[in-house]
Every structure is written in structure tokens, then in C-alpha cells.
Amino acid sequence: MRGQLAPGERLVGAEVLHGGITAEMRRLTVGAPDGGTRDLVLRTFADPSFATDAERLLNREAGALIYLAGTGVPAPGSVAVDAVGAHCEYPSLLMTHLPGETVLGDRGxxxxxxxxxxxxxxxxxxxxxxxxxxxxxxxxxxxxxxxxxxxxxxxxxxxxxxxxxxxxxxxxxxxxxxxxxxxxxxxxxxxxxxxxxxxxxxxxxxxxxxxxxxxxxxxxxxxxxxxxxxxxxxxxxxxxxxxxxxxxxxxxxxxxxxxxxxxxxxxxxxxxxxxxxxxxxxxxxxxxxxxxxxxxxx
CATH class of the missing domain: 3.90.1200.10 (Aminoglycoside phosphotransferase (APH), C-terminal lobe)
Structure with missing residues (x-):
């Protein structure tokens, strides 16, 4: 994560995102020297039962996000991928954060x-x-x-x-x-x-x-x-x-x-x-x- 930040940026917050079944999802808030912030999302395969599939799954998603960047489909952008956990504690994919929310209720x-x-x-x-x-x-x-x-x-x-x-x-x-x-x-x-x-x-x-x-x-x-x-x-x-x-x-x-x-x-x-x-x-x-x-x- 640290290697993906611009000079002077630092991690100022993290929030667990609910809804995933196979991976852990977190929204990371990054602070800039001027006081501004930006959000990223980290997908992590921490469950040992998915360890053997993590590399394949993360590389597949990262490749799709790179392709989708030029299509007009509103998908996250791929920031960095550590598919084997060489730099992170677990295999992970870092991507941009999109605005909006999931809506699961009947209304609307x-x-x-x-x-x-x-x-x-x-x-x-x-x-x-x-x-x-x-x-x-x-x-x-x-x-x-x-x-x-x-x-x-x-x-x-x-x-x-x-x-x-x-x-x-x-x-x-x-x-x-x-x-x-x-x-x-x-x-x-x-x-x-x-x-x-x-x-x-x-x-x-x-x-x-x-x-x-x-x-x-x-x-x-x-x-x-x-x-x-x-x-x-x-x-x-x-x-x-x-x-x-x-x-x-x-x-x-x-x-x-x-x-x-x-x-x-x-x-x-x-x-x-x-x-x-x-x-x-x-x-x-x-x-x-x-x-x-x-x-x-x-």
C-alpha cells in the first residue's frame, strides 16, 4: 500500500465493507499534505480456503479492470495487485473507490x-x-x-x-x-x-x-x-x-x-x-x- 501513495500522502482511515463472501473488502482513506483525501478499495483473500485460487482470481479481476477503463462501463480502476502476497500480508488487489451505494431493499x-x-x-x-x-x-x-x-x-x-x-x-x-x-x-x-x-x-x-x-x-x-x-x-x-x-x-x-x-x-x-x-x-x-x-x- 505504502508504495502506491504519492509523496506526502498517508493512510488516515480504514473501513470494512460488508457484502463480500469470498474476500475481505476495505475502504482506505488516504490523506494528502494539503488536507484533502481520496478513497481506495482493498480486496484481500485472507481466508486460507481461497489461498490456492487467490492469484488466479486477483489477476483475472485486475486484467478486467484495466480493459474496462476505456469502455465507458463504470468499473473501478486497478491501482496495484499483489496476487501472491509478496508485499501484503495476504494476496490483495488495490483499486479506485467509486461513489454510490448498493441498494437491496424492495422500495424503488x-x-x-x-x-x-x-x-x-x-x-x-x-x-x-x-x-x-x-x-x-x-x-x-x-x-x-x-x-x-x-x-x-x-x-x-x-x-x-x-x-x-x-x-x-x-x-x-x-x-x-x-x-x-x-x-x-x-x-x-x-x-x-x-x-x-x-x-x-x-x-x-x-x-x-x-x-x-x-x-x-x-x-x-x-x-x-x-x-x-x-x-x-x-x-x-x-x-x-x-x-x-x-x-x-x-x-x-x-x-x-x-x-x-x-x-x-x-x-x-x-x-x-x-x-x-x-x-x-x-x-x-x-x-x-x-x-x-x-x-x-x-
Missing amino acids: LEARLPLLARQLVAIHALRPVERPRTYGAWVTADAVVPPPGADAGAWAVAADVIRGPVPRYEGRFLHRDFHPGNVLFDVSGPRITGVVDWVENSWGPADLDVAHCSTNLALLHGPSWGLRFAEAYEEAGGVLAAVARERLYWRLLDALAFASDVRSVARPWRRAGRAELTTRAVEKRLDGYVAALLDALG
């Missing part, structure tokens, strides 16, 4: 939904000269475990859908973890001021990014909002799979992956003020969303 969602959709369409319009790695699926049909009390028959049908062949798709630049928790808003607008957490950026179908945001919306706000996001994406000019069965494949490939990690997903939402989103409440919404997808697209 009607206005935010088209903003999220337009931002994702803009991300998918990017054409990097050097493509990122191909997306990875986060679940397989045989690994799907329905949450307690779920409709076992519906989940068996859903697992069979993703057991089938992978649909053909036209590749797009994916954020791969696009959802309200990774989008910053100026709530007075509202308008989007930043998109963060580019660790999982990859190449794949637009449907998969839409699916991930849809699942998060369904769990945060109810299954109907998960269904509505795809409509908003198309209204914003985005193009999804033409065949309903293919759309269903991508939506379920994402939704079913949440079943094994609901507790980790719900915890930061509660810390952000959504106390009603207990693990059980989110499991029920996930079950309802899977059923709704099968009804709508099956």
Missing part, C-alpha cells in the same frame, strides 16, 4: 430494474480483443440437492433440464456475478455509478448473466421479480436464446447452484439490513422461483 425496485437491465446490455456489447476464459458452470445435475421442504418432483425435473446437452450460444463478455449487491447507485437519481466485483468475468451466453441477476432478484424480492428481469433485459435491447427450453436451461443452471450455499448468500443480505431474509426464507423463495421457471418456460 421498479425504477432500478430497467437501469440494471440497460447496464447489463452495455456490458454484453463489449468486444475485448483478448477474450476472457470460457464461463464455468457452478453446479451439475447430479450435484443438485433441493433445500429442505422443497418440491422434490419439481427439482428432479429441473435437474434433468440441466443434465441435457448445453445449448448452442453466441458468446458475450460476461460479468458473471452481476446482481444488485455488485451494482452501486446514486439513489437521488436513481442512476448507476458503478459495477464492482469482476473476479468471475468470462465469455459465454448473455442468458447466463441474465439468469444470475434474475435468481438474485427472486431471492431478494420474490420469484416474480426474477421472471421480470429477463423481460427488462430484452426491452433494453438485449438478445436472449430464442427457444424457451434453452432459456430454461440457463436460468436453472444458475438457480440450482444456489441450493448448496443459501446460508452464505443470505448472511451478507441480513448484515445489509434485510433481517427477514433468513436462510429458511431464502430457501423458500428459491423453491418458489424454480417452480415458477418450470411453469413459465417448461
Whole structure:
């Protein structure tokens, strides 16, 4: 950190940022000799369980941020990366701080939904000269475990859908973890001021990014909002799979992956003020969303 400061600058404050699952995030306030300040953000992989992946993940995100700097997508700028912890206590990435805040409450969602959709369409319009790695699926049909009390028959049908062949798709630049928790808003607008957490950026179908945001919306706000996001994406000019069965494949490939990690997903939402989103409440919404997808697209 010290080597990234201008002459006379010093670290004057640090604040833990909540919401991350795999890494620790801190906002660092840097003071200048003239009394002014600027903020940076430090991503740190301190958890030993992620130590083997830290170098790959941090270098991937740093590369994405360098590319995004010239695209118009509001992403942080990469300041420095210590992917192996040679200079920091743990593998870390230092980046610029963006204004705005995450908004996870139900109020104002009607206005935010088209903003999220337009931002994702803009991300998918990017054409990097050097493509990122191909997306990875986060679940397989045989690994799907329905949450307690779920409709076992519906989940068996859903697992069979993703057991089938992978649909053909036209590749797009994916954020791969696009959802309200990774989008910053100026709530007075509202308008989007930043998109963060580019660790999982990859190449794949637009449907998969839409699916991930849809699942998060369904769990945060109810299954109907998960269904509505795809409509908003198309209204914003985005193009999804033409065949309903293919759309269903991508939506379920994402939704079913949440079943094994609901507790980790719900915890930061509660810390952000959504106390009603207990693990059980989110499991029920996930079950309802899977059923709704099968009804709508099956």
C-alpha cells in the first residue's frame, strides 16, 4: 500500500465493507499534505480456503479492470495487485473507490430494474480483443440437492433440464456475478455509478448473466421479480436464446447452484439490513422461483 501513495500522502482511515463472501473488502482513506483525501478499495483473500485460487482470481479481476477503463462501463480502476502476497500480508488487489451505494431493499425496485437491465446490455456489447476464459458452470445435475421442504418432483425435473446437452450460444463478455449487491447507485437519481466485483468475468451466453441477476432478484424480492428481469433485459435491447427450453436451461443452471450455499448468500443480505431474509426464507423463495421457471418456460 505504502508504495502506491504519492509523496506526502498517508493512510488516515480504514473501513470494512460488508457484502463480500469470498474476500475481505476495505475502504482506505488516504490523506494528502494539503488536507484533502481520496478513497481506495482493498480486496484481500485472507481466508486460507481461497489461498490456492487467490492469484488466479486477483489477476483475472485486475486484467478486467484495466480493459474496462476505456469502455465507458463504470468499473473501478486497478491501482496495484499483489496476487501472491509478496508485499501484503495476504494476496490483495488495490483499486479506485467509486461513489454510490448498493441498494437491496424492495422500495424503488421498479425504477432500478430497467437501469440494471440497460447496464447489463452495455456490458454484453463489449468486444475485448483478448477474450476472457470460457464461463464455468457452478453446479451439475447430479450435484443438485433441493433445500429442505422443497418440491422434490419439481427439482428432479429441473435437474434433468440441466443434465441435457448445453445449448448452442453466441458468446458475450460476461460479468458473471452481476446482481444488485455488485451494482452501486446514486439513489437521488436513481442512476448507476458503478459495477464492482469482476473476479468471475468470462465469455459465454448473455442468458447466463441474465439468469444470475434474475435468481438474485427472486431471492431478494420474490420469484416474480426474477421472471421480470429477463423481460427488462430484452426491452433494453438485449438478445436472449430464442427457444424457451434453452432459456430454461440457463436460468436453472444458475438457480440450482444456489441450493448448496443459501446460508452464505443470505448472511451478507441480513448484515445489509434485510433481517427477514433468513436462510429458511431464502430457501423458500428459491423453491418458489424454480417452480415458477418450470411453469413459465417448461
